Amino acid sequence: MSRKPAIFITQATLPTEYGEFTIHVFDDNGQEHLVLTMGHLRPEDVILTRVHSECLTGDGLFSLRCDCGPQLAFAMDQIAQRKQGMLVYLRQEGRGIGLTEKIKAYQLQDQGFDTFDANVKLGHLPDNRSYDMLEDVFAHFGVKQIELMTNNPDKIRAIEAHGVEVKDRMAVKVGHNPHNINYLKTKKDKFLHLD
Numbered sequence: 001m002s003r004k005p006a007i008f009i010t011q012a013t014l015p016t017e018y019g020e021f022t023i024h025v026f027d028d029n030g031q032e033h034l035v036l037t038m039g040h041l042r043p044e045d046v047i048l049t050r051v052h053s054e055c056l057t058g059d060g061l062f063s064l065r066c067d068c069g070p071q072l073a074f075a076m077d078q079i080a081q082r083k084q085g086m087l088v089y090l091r092q093e094g095r096g097i098g099l100t101e102k103i104k105a106y107q108l109q110d111q112g113f114d115t116f117d118a119n120v121k122l123g124h125l126p127d128n129r130s131y132d133m134l135e136d137v138f139a140h141f142g143v144k145q146i147e148l149m150t151n152n153p154d155k156i157r158a159i160e161a162h163g164v165e166v167k168d169r170m171a172v173k174v175g176h177n178p179h180n181i182n183y184l185k186t187k188k189d190k191f192l193h194l195d
């Protein structure tokens with residue numbers, strides 16, 4: 001069965017520490033996603049973009065188990081400095097397995113499993129995310145070419161498969177700390193992250 005497109009619902013201004021964004025809400029088959037934009041997103045421009053996956057513990061609770069919070073802050077800051085860009089905030093907590101399952105995976109990691117094997121032990125794919133809704137989101141904004149802030153080669157491939165050209169990549173090397181050494185190592189060794 002073919003997927004129903006994600007649809008734009010509403011928008012409002014969102015003043016932040018980094019400057020004023022516009023926050024847009026999309027409904028993707030019952031799942032909310034958010035997009036923060038700044039400036040005029042002209043189709044002829046290469047738009048600085050971050051596709052960020054929800055991490056309540058890292059983005060909102062200052063967890064040091066991962067690098068998500070500093071990556072989110074870095075991306076918003078970069079967009080604000082350029083006065084143009086978009087941050088797609090996908091509600092795919094825990095690489096798509098949800099918050100409860102992620103905390104179960106954390107418990108397994110406390111016992112010595114890495115993030116990849118913990119997902120598998122719980123019966124999930126190592127990475128259960130989908131990027132299909134991005135096609136509708138980029139089409140809504142008329143964005144055709146981007147500079148993507150990421151270390152994840154799967155994200156680049158997924159976005160390009162949906163017809164948006166990733167002209168350039170900005171590495172996101174922030175938020176390294178003594179608690180996330182193994183987490184970052186697994187991303188490089190098993191998820192083949194570029195940085």
Ligand SMILES: Nc1nc2c(ncn2[C@@H]2O[C@H](COP(=O)(O)OP(=O)(O)OP(=O)(O)O)[C@@H](O)[C@H]2O)c(=O)[nH]1
Pocket residue numbers: 051052053054055056066067068071092093094095096097101102105106109115119149150151152155172187193
């Ligand atoms: N299942 C699971 N998910 C995790 C774990 N730690 C972080 N996450 C989730 O991983 C997602 C972030 O993915 P990452 O692999 O850190 O980074 P990425 O988005 O693939 O790549 P970048 O664009 O380079 O940041 C968020 O949804 C987090 O909630 C974990 O130990 N287990």
Ligand SMILES: [Zn+2]
Pocket residue numbers: 055057058059066067068069
């Ligand atoms: Zn995180």
